[in-house]
Amino acid sequence: MNSYPMMEVPLQHQMVFTPIERRRLNRETRSRLHVIKLQVMEMPRGRRGLFALLSSNKLERHSVLKIGSFEIEKVEGFVESIMNAVRHVPVELDSQSVYRKNEVQLDVVDSCFVQVSFDGSHVSRLSTIHMMVHAFLTGSPECQLVINDRELATQHRSDRSGVVLPVSKHMVDMSHTELHPSCDQSLFDEHRLIRFKCMQGVRFEAVRFRATATLPPPLEVRSMVCEVVGDVVNLGVKLHWHENAGRIRESVRDIEWHFPTPKDWSAILELRNALGLRRSINSKTNLRGSFRRKRQTQQANIDVSTGTAKYEPENSALVWRIEDLPKARDMQASFSCHLELNSEMTHPDFSLSTAVLRYAVSGSCVSGVNVWSLRVPTTNVKPPEKRVNYATRFRYHVAMQPGRYELATDDD
Numbered sequence: 353m354n355s356y357p358m359m360e361v362p363l364q365h366q367m368v369f370t371p372i373e374r375r376r377l378n379r380e381t382r383s384r385l386h387v388i389k390l391q392v393m394e395m396p397r398g399r400r401g402l403f404a405l406l407s408s409n410k411l412e413r414h415s416v417l418k419i420g421s422f423e424i425e426k427v428e429g430f431v432e433s434i435m436n437a438v439r440h441v442p443v444e445l446d447s448q449s450v451y452r453k454n455e456v457q458l459d460v461v462d463s464c465f466v467q468v469s470f471d472g473s474h475v476s477r478l479s480t481i482h483m484m485v486h487a488f489l490t491g492s493p494e495c496q497l498v499i500n501d502r503e504l505a506t507q508h509r510s511d512r513s514g515v516v517l518p519v520s521k522h523m524v525d526m527s528h529t530e531l532h533p534s535c536d537q538s539l540f541d542e543h544r545l546i547r548f549k550c551m552q553g554v555r556f557e558a559v560r561f562r563a564t565a566t567l568p569p570p571l572e573v574r575s576m577v578c579e580v581v582g583d584v585v586n587l588g589v590k591l592h593w594h595e596n597a598g599r600i601r602e603s604v605r606d607i608e609w610h611f612p613t614p615k616d617w618s619a620i621l622e623l624r625n626a627l628g629l630r631r632s633i634n635s636k637t638n639l640r641g642s643f644r645r646k647r648q649t650q651q652a653n654i655d656v657s658t659g660t661a662k663y664e665p666e667n668s669a670l671v672w673r674i675e676d677l678p679k680a681r682d683m684q685a686s687f688s689c690h691l692e693l694n695s696e697m698t699h700p701d702f703s704l705s706t707a708v709l710r711y712a713v714s715g716s717c718v719s720g721v722n723v724w725s726l727r728v729p730t731t732n733v734k735p736p737e738k739r740v741n742y743a744t745r746f747r748y749h750v751a752m753q754p755g756r757y758e759l760a761t762d763d764d
Contacts, residue, residue: 369391371388372386372424372427372428373386373388374386375387384422386424386666387419387420388418388431389418390416390418390419391414391415392413392414422666435557450490451489451490453488454489454490454734455487455736456486456495456550456737456739457485457486457740458485458726459484459485459555459743460483460721461482461743462718462742462745463479463480463482464477464478464565464719465477465478465747465749466569467748468573468749468750478562479564479718479719480560480562480563481559481560481563481719482557482560483557484555484556484558485550485556485557485558486556487550492550493549493550493729494549494729495547495548495549495550496547496725497546497547497548497558497723498545498546498723498724499546499723499724500524500721500722500724501523501524501544502525503525504544504545522722524566524720529559529561530560531548531559532548532556534548534549534550534558536548563719563720564719566718566720567720568594568718569718569746570593570594570604571592571594571604571711572591573589573748574590574591576588576707576752576756577755577757578752578753578755579754579755580702583694583699584692585689585691585692585700586688586691587611587689587691589611589672589686590685591609591677591684593677593679593683593684602679602713603677603679604676604677604713605712605714606712607672607675607709607711608673608708608709608710608711609671609672609673609687609708610667610671611670611671611672611707613700614698615668617698618663619697620651620693621633621670622665623649633647633649633653633662634647635662636659637656637659651692652691653690654688654689655687655689656672656686656687657684657685657687658674659674659685660672661673702752702753703754705752707749707750708750709748710746710747711746712744712745717742717744721742726738726740
């Protein structure tokens, strides 16, 4: 699954899926429902045509559908299937709108899937690049996008297309390329140039392709503990900044680590308060360690160096979350859990389990994708304001094995 759970998913025809929200449904079970909304975006009344000259580029949103599930994988799968289905639907372009401020924003989102073996080596890394366009352009002109495509540089067809290619050491190999229906497919097949007409006021995915991740991920799993000794279970993990993550300038945000657990462990991972309501054991610590709060029992104890960790029954996992981890060479974060199982509880076989790590980084793409030019033709209007934003969403699948492991730190 390439989608990241907390990002807006654009569709065609002024429709968008909101980010997934976690809402408490039942105070007794403490389960949380993952909810998304399908919203329709439209220009407010009185802001079309000449009236748009006096207003800002903002759209009104109206919710038409709400979808929820206890399992986030089902919600992600539903959004992904709908998103793939509507990509090939013909679009209607609006060339009548006039805007006070012409602007176009290109969001380059790199969804990187990393498969990690139990010894820490990277078995595989694959990136899927999503190029999202959000534009307010008078007259709906044709825009042209050029990226550091290796085949484009090899062919060097600047004499035919009028594009002068810059010199770059970092090139990407585009594969499984999918273009939006508003793009010129024949031009891309012949010249490797991406030319499209913008859907006004709507954030849509113009290009999607696969590329090999060339840069090391900024976070590495340095050590992991999965021990079962009789009825005693010890779980732990340490995350470090990669020593070769020099090109990553921003901090890592929205970190999530999932340790899967059997459902019958909830008897020791949750306790009841004076009102009879269930409360999960948890641990919360700020980055400096000046604030700590823990809820534990004699059979279950969680400890973290930073962030918040607790048992989430809807995910059947121990979940560790960190909002932001600043970049520093000696920066690390650790999680540990000590459990004493009852004799009738499931004793896990960790060799069949997989831990999941998710996080996001702004300002760069691990695949090395770079936008060389974003050309917007102008006639009698003021040149538009252009912005290009880069971001990478990581998802690790870490194989679990019984024992204690100091994991590898290579760059493969």
